[in-house]
Amino acid sequence: MGVSVKQVAQLAGVSVGTVSNVLNRPDTVRPETIHRVHDAIEALGYVRNDAARQLRAGQSNQIALIVLDMGNPFFTDVARGAEDRAAHYGRTLLLANSDESATREAAHLDQFERQRVSGVLLVPTADAAEHVARLRARGVPVVLVDRGSGDHTIASVAVDDVSGGRLAAMHVLAQGRERIAFVGGPSSLHQVRDRCAGARAAVREAGADDLIVVDTPGLTLDAGREAGERLRAMVRAGTCDAILAANDLIAIGLQQALLAGPDGVRIPEDVALVGYDDIAFAAAAVVPITSVRQPRDAIGSTAVDLLVAEGEKSTNDARQHVVYQPELVVRASSQPG
Amino acid sequence: MGVSVKQVAQLAGVSVGTVSNVLNRPDTVRPETIHRVHDAIEALGYVRNDAARQLRAGQSNQIALIVLDMGNPFFTDVARGAEDRAAHYGRTLLLANSDESATREAAHLDQFERQRVSGVLLVPTADAAEHVARLRARGVPVVLVDRGSGDHTIASVAVDDVSGGRLAAMHVLAQGRERIAFVGGPSSLHQVRDRCAGARAAVREAGADDLIVVDTPGLTLDAGREAGERLRAMVRAGTCDAILAANDLIAIGLQQALLAGPDGVRIPEDVALVGYDDIAFAAAAVVPITSVRQPRDAIGSTAVDLLVAEGEKSTNDARQHVVYQPELVVRASSQPG
């Protein structure tokens, strides 16, 4: 079948040990021998077999990243940041998508464990705790991404979502809006809960009406559209004058539904709209969407840094928890009007 | 380090061969033994080592997919289709991003070759021919995606981009638009060349002015915005009344720049805009964008089908070439005005 070191060695007239040395520690081999070996490799089209190498080594140099939704540009940006950083450490990034499903998440984790990846970056689903515990029990380094871990022994990189929710709410409150809705879900996701909690706190402090919470089955364009149908009626009835979305996909979907049809409402005149993540498409929407920006690249690259640092710790050492502060980017969808 | 079959065998009081049988051919093992082995696996937290298994097997059951831009929802949709289909065959999909760079593409291909993936689905960069030839010489099955291969011995799944370009052009020509621009690049990409060629052919046949071709450095939002700055002036000067974009990211970027500022132009009154791919965000743009739809999921899943079929062929057999027909989805950005 494949070409192996043995054949290379034979053609070059050396032993397999020497071929291995040429490949991994060229400085210990005579230049002329190196040359001969390289010629043989070229001639035979030899390609190293990672499975064998990894079997020998005991683990791979691959890092896995599991995100909640590959269709969300927020996560592809995080992935890009992680991939670049991983390359910097000479590691490969394996990308997987849980689609917010704990089952799919578990399946991917199993697969990665069998592959003996050197670590896992996980944007966890709601029910991830158990899977994570199992992984760590087996000694697989884990970094939680886009979510602070309550557990001090698990490293994490996150954005202060409570603060982000507060930021969004205070922005619309400052314009005198008082009937504020928060749209997102499932509420089992921490991102959703925290952003909602932040918004609710701001609303309470301002003495406005209680936050209207609209639950959605997921953080997608479609979910946003569906919620928008319901909210359009509320806006027309005057029971809602500002909407905070749990992410930009929801916000974009909401906007489409709010503007649509003969009974469409005006943004921001009738209702202000604020998204979350500040993906590139938020600025390109029908009415450009105000959004809470997260440092997407930095989240990914920092996660890789933490994972690499993880290698040097024992299970019970304290872990690092990086928390970024979000930032409000104001656009037309919430312009005072 | 890790727990191996040997330890499982010992605890269960059987031999390693039996453990392997329990795992891979349970029907050949007495139920009670199976039970004992499973208990031991559970107790020890045994996880199969894929590297060893794969080394033994000679190749993995992983399929690789390399796309041009993970940030483009078109490709994530293709990837989703491929992943689902791969799972259906009991295979895992490895996802990688070349970012339109032949260097990155080559690096990923090398990596996948070392991993002995069972095949590669490739959305090729402009300079991929050489890499592909090398892969195939080593016996790695390859399916070209989103691009018909001139070579009959390489399987491919594609969309008729010439036809798609023609569709877009005929649509705006039918509205009496005669000064049509095509925006996209780099022109080394076949997608760009074919779509442009189709548009040009339609324009010629209609006897309109020659197609104005605006080259961009990539198929991204940013590239679209930059091109939009230039085109806005042309529209105002009356030298352009319709724009065909090589994809939706370009179209969305274009639209942002065209509408922006005090000298912004109106869409579709001053200029019609047509995109390509029909990603979800096209419908959510400031002015919803008319687009040429491709069957994204089907492209991904068919690619996997072809790759699997590939397994049974010898190098010189003819390969299958699936070509989908695109479909025009008309929205406000090109509404007769």
Next chain:
DNA sequence: CTGAAAGCGCTAACAG
């Protein structure tokens, strides 16, 4: 500086 040999964890014969 180079060669010989052991062994990583697994599976697939082949014997029992």
Next chain:
DNA sequence: CTGTTAGCGCTTTCAG
């Protein structure tokens, strides 16, 4: 039905 054993391709001592 179960046990024994020979490698898969590689790296890494340990001798030469």
